[in-house]
Every structure is written in structure tokens, then in C-alpha cells.
Amino acid sequence: MQCLILAGGLATRLRPVTETVAKAVMPVAGRPFAEYQLEWLARAGVTDVVYAIGFHGDQIRAAVGDGSHFGIRVTYVDEGEILLGTGGAVRLAYDQGALGDAFLILYGDSYLTYDPGRAWREFERRRPDALMTVYRNEGRLEPSNAQLRDEMVVRYDKRVPDPSSEGMQHIDYGLSVIDRDAVVPDIPAGEVIDLADVYTELARQGRLAGVEVSDRFYEIGSPAGLAELEALLASGEAPA
Numbered sequence: 001m002q003c004l005i006l007a008g009g010l011a012t013r014l015r016p017v018t019e020t021v022a023k024a025v026m027p028v029a030g031r032p033f034a035e036y037q038l039e040w041l042a043r044a045g046v047t048d049v050v051y052a053i054g055f056h057g058d059q060i061r062a063a064v065g066d067g068s069h070f071g072i073r074v075t076y077v078d079e080g081e082i083l084l085g086t087g088g089a090v091r092l093a094y095d096q097g098a099l100g101d102a103f104l105i106l107y108g109d110s111y112l113t114y115d116p117g118r119a120w121r122e123f124e125r126r127r128p129d130a131l132m133t134v135y136r137n138e139g140r141l142e143p144s145n146a147q148l149r150d151e152m153v154v155r156y157d158k159r160v161p162d163p164s165s166e167g168m169q170h171i172d173y174g175l176s177v178i179d180r181d182a183v184v185p186d187i188p189a190g191e192v193i194d195l196a197d198v199y200t201e202l203a204r205q206g207r208l209a210g211v212e213v214s215d216r217f218y219e220i221g222s223p224a225g226l227a228e229l230e231a232l233l234a235s236g237e238a239p240a
Contacts, residue, residue: 001046001047001048001104001116001117001120002046002047002048002049002050002099002100002102002103002104003046003048003049003050003103003104003105003106003116004049004050004052004090004093004098004099004103004104004105004106005024005037005049005050005051005052005106005107005108006052006086006089006090006105006106006107006108006195007022007023007024007034007051007052007053007054007057007060007108008052008053008054008055008057008079008083008084008089008108009023009054009055009083009086009108020056021056021059022053022055022056022057022059022060023108023109023220023221024051024060024108024109025059025060025063025064026220026226028220028226028230028233029229029230029233029234032063033109033111033220034060034063034064034108035070036111037106037108037110037111038064038067038070038072038074039070040112040113040116041070041072041106041116042070042071042072044115044116044117045117046072046104046116047072047073048072048075048100049067049072049074049075050074050075050076050077050093050098050099050103051064051074051075051076051077051108052076052077052079052089052090052092052093053076053077053078053079054078054079054080054081054083054089055083057076057078057079060076061076075098077089077092077093077096077098083192084190084191084193085192085193085194085195086107086193086194086195086196087187087193087194087195087196087197087198088187088190088191088192088193090105090178090184090187090195090198091184091187091188091189091190091191091193094180094184094185094187095189099180099184100180101179101180101181102123102124102177102178102179102180103177103178103180104116104119104120104175104176104177105175105176105177105178105195106174106175107174107219107221109219109220109221109225110174110175110217110218110219111217111218111219111220111229112173112174112175112215112217112218113215114133114173114175114213114215116175118211119131119133119175119176119177119211120177122209122211123177123209126151126209127179128179128207128208128209129178129179129182129183129202129207129208130176130177130178130179130182130183130199130202130207130208130209131176131177131178131209131210131211132146132153132156132172132173132176132199132208132209132210132211133172133173133174133175133176133210133211133213134146134148134153134170134171134172134173134210134211134212134213135170135171135173135212135213135214135215135216135217136169136170136212137169137170137171138164138169139163139164139169141171141216141217142171143158143160143163143171144163144164144168144169144170144171145157145158145163145168145170145171145172145196146168146170146171146172146203146210147166147167147168147169147170148169148170148210148212151209151210151211152208152209152210153170153199153203153208153209153210154203154206155167155168155203155204156172156196156199156200156202156203156208157200158196158200170210170212172196172199173217174217174219176199182207183198183202183207218232
């Protein structure tokens with residue numbers, strides 16, 4: 001299994017800390033956040049990680065290295081100073097020949113407990129163009145953005161003013177699997193693109209499978225999210 005970790009953004013919601021520190025290696029309960037993600041992926045059997053880096057990417061390289069400490073092979077795709085957005089970073093990884101035939105996608109600020117191997121096996125069983133894990137959110141954690149029906153994400157939209165009135169009770173859990181050749185060549189090269197817009201179009205075309213996850217997600221993309229995760233880790237109740 002290969003996983004592409006999207007970790008190139010500016011992390012503006014966490015400023016001023018992230019003006020000098022890459023979000024992916026911010027200290028969380030005394031450890032660089034990337035360590036939690038890499039240990040979780042290694043336990044699931046992921047053998048190959050590609051980091052899409054940009055802003056302060058040198059700090060991620062220095063902290064993670066080649067991944068041997070985690071039992072994972074880590075390589076890097078660097079956007080440099082011209083950031084392309086999450087979708088653009090996927091296309092750049094493709095253009096540089098870094099992606100396997102199919103790959104997991106993980107956001108660099110997501111703390112998840114669902115076994116990524118289960119998502120991978122479900123993808124292999126069904127072999128859709130893309131598969132998204134979703135959580136039945138009902139507007140609790142953040143505004144819901146997905147509608148799941150008959151194991152398909154039939155609608156994905158982050159811009160709906162009132163998601164519940166549109167039948168959208170689920171939210172992107174933060175882990176997906178993509179068939180490289182079915183999806184990535186359609187992402188325009190060298191342009192700034194949000195991966196969410198790619199998912200929106202895949203759902204509209206009936207090409208985005210869905211898997212419901214029962215465990216909620218955590219994230220460090222905001223001060224509130226960071227505080228919540230640190231409290232969970234300090235409690236000792238975080239799933240192993």
C-alpha cells in the first residue's frame with residue numbers, strides 16, 4: 001500500500017506558530033505530529049509514503065527523513081514556493097512519477113483511527129475510480145459535506161449553506177483511495193486546484209464510492225482541533 005500525504009499548505013489558521021513551523025511536524029503532546037500518522041500507517045501495512053510538501057517542507061524532510069525509523073519508505077514531491085493546492089499537489093506527484101497504480105490519500109493534519117487497510121481492501125474489492133471514507137457527522141464536528149447512498153458518495157460539496165436540508169449528513173473522514181490512471185490525468189497540470197473540487201466532480205459523475213466509518217476523526221488544522229487532540233492524547237484514551 002502506498003499513501004500520499006498532503007502536507008504543503010500554509011496552515012494559516014494556526015498562525016503565528018506555523019509562520020516558522022510546518023504543521024505536519026508541530027509538537028502535539030510532545031511529539032512531532034507526523035510521527036502519529038506514520039506509526040498508524042505502518043501498523044496498517046503501508047510500505048510507501050509520498051509526502052507532498054511545500055511551505056517549510058525542509059522541516060518535514062529533516063524530521064521524517066527516509067522513513068526507515070518507522071519501517072516505511074518515504075519520498076518527497078516538493079511544490080516549492082508556488083503552492084498548487086491539494087489537487088494540484090496530487091497532479092504534481094503524478095507528473096513526477098511518484099504514484100503507484102492506486103494510492104491512499106491522507107491530509108497532513110488528520111489524526112485517524114480507522115484502519116486504512118480496510119479502506120484499501122474495500123477499494124480492491126469494488127475497484128471504483130475513487131473511494132472516500134465518510135463519517136456520519138450530522139453537522140456536529142464541522143458542516144457536513146457528503147451524501148452517502150447505496151455505498152456511493154452521490155454528492156460531495158463543501159459550499160452548501162445548509163447541508164442537512166440537502167440530505168448531506170456525512171463528512172469526508174480524511175482518507176481516500178484513488179485509481180491513478182482513472183482520476184489524476186484529468187486534473188490540469190500546473191494549476192491551483194483543491195482536491196475537494198475533484199471529489200465534487202467524481203461524485204457528480206457517479207464515480208466516487210463511499211465507506212462509512214464509525215470512529216470520529218481528529219485534526220490539528222485549527223487551534224480548537226489541536227487542543228481537542230492533545231486532550232485526548234493526554235487522557236490516555238486514544239485508540240492504539
